[in-house]
Amino acid sequence: MKNLTLHTPEGVRDIYNSEYERRLDTLYNLRKCFKKYNYAPISTPTFEYFDTFSREVGSCESNEMFKFFDRDGNTLVLRPDITPSIARAAAMYFSDTDGAVKLSYEGNVFINYHSLQGRLKESTQAGCEFIGDSSVDADAEILTIVVNALKESGLKEFEIGVGHYDIVRGLIDAANLSEDMEEKLVGLISNKNFFGAKELLESAGVSKSLIELFDLTGKILNSPSEWKPYMDKAKKYKKVYDALEYLTKLYDLLNKNKVMDFISFELGMISEYKYYTGIIFTGYSYGVGEPLVKGGRYDSLLSLFGKDSPAIGFAITVDQLMLALERQ
Structure with missing residues (x-):
């Protein structure tokens, strides 16, 4: 019988030595770029209430979330996407703010993909969210940050x-x-x-x-x-x-x-x-099947958390970025 204590579950892995050092360097370069554009860092919990990512939010299918219960019987999930967490936090802490709020983040997300898909179930994301501005200028700023963040990470072709x-x-x-x-x-x-x-x-x-x-x-x-x-x-x-x-x-x-x-x-x-x-x-990028980055405008999401505010953002999947840099 297989000794499970020596193995990681399917879809997750250990990262160590030079690969982990490269990951830290990549995250540092991304963080430096976000800071240059005046995006303040924020960290949200690894797990939240199920309702934060429910069907109305439309972040992830229910059967692709890792669910568990707290001692009071509330359904909790490992976050499958950081944007709804940022939207919730912005509605909590910036509810009275009329001006724009610029936030940056990094953290792991968890999606329970079907085993036949052969995809990582835990991955690292880093990104920015520009809240409170519905203009085309905000969209241009976010896309400009995406391009410059990838370039400053060392990626040449994307x-x-x-x-x-x-x-x-x-x-x-x-x-x-x-x-x-x-x-x-x-x-x-x-x-x-x-x-x-x-x-x-x-x-x-x-x-x-x-x-x-x-x-x-x-x-x-x-x-x-x-x-x-x-x-x-x-x-x-x-x-x-x-x-x-x-x-x-x-x-x-x-x-x-x-x-x-x-x-x-x-x-x-x-x-x-x-x-x-x-x-x-x-x-x-060439030689990488999965997207390096995803993003878009989500002007209705914050209203689900009680703050009626436009927003746009993106998430760079650090695992895919590192693979692209390696294959480059």
Whole structure:
């Protein structure tokens, strides 16, 4: 019989010697970058009440959380995501603050992935949350920090794909599909099966001009000049048009900040996090299958904790960043 005392559970591992030293160096470089942009550090508990990450929050499926009980019978979970914890803390400690609040963090998250996925169930994240500012300038600042933090960590080749929640959502709303067909369409777009998506839209009798606008979801674009030909068609669909206009302003700011060499626009991007409301983004590097960074705008999340305030943030997965640096 296997002696379990000499083994770690599936999905977690020991980190020691030079790898642990490199991890400390990576976290130091990230922390230094966050501080440069005046983000104050905050630490939240490793476990919280289940309601902090419930279905309404939309952070993680219930069956993917590690749950246990305290002595009073309350359901607790190891945090699967740090952003809702920061939102809760901001609502507690900055409830009377009208101005912007800038917070940075680092810590471990725990997701009970299915064993066949072969993914780590414990990983380290570091990130920033910009609370109290709904402007495009705040979005540009966060994306600029992401690019500079990865660069200052020593990463040379990476790409941040930026999308907008209202593009896919606006197109799907305009298509007026049944609930079942809508679910299938979201799945097809998520899996980048754009031929299948077009076929489904045609079979549902969606207008030709709207189907042509759905072409946006299958493209990776570098500047507003590439989505300009779609703007006339988009005028009929306010949500989509406004999102494209917003991304145009965002591009101008990112270009001014000299970070566009690392950014592209993926207009069909969909996130598994249900709390996102505006721009969403994901970062990848060569030779690393999992995202290095995820982030987006979440203007409704803090209201679930009693503070009505817009916010945007990101989390860098340190394990994936270190793998990218090693393979570089």
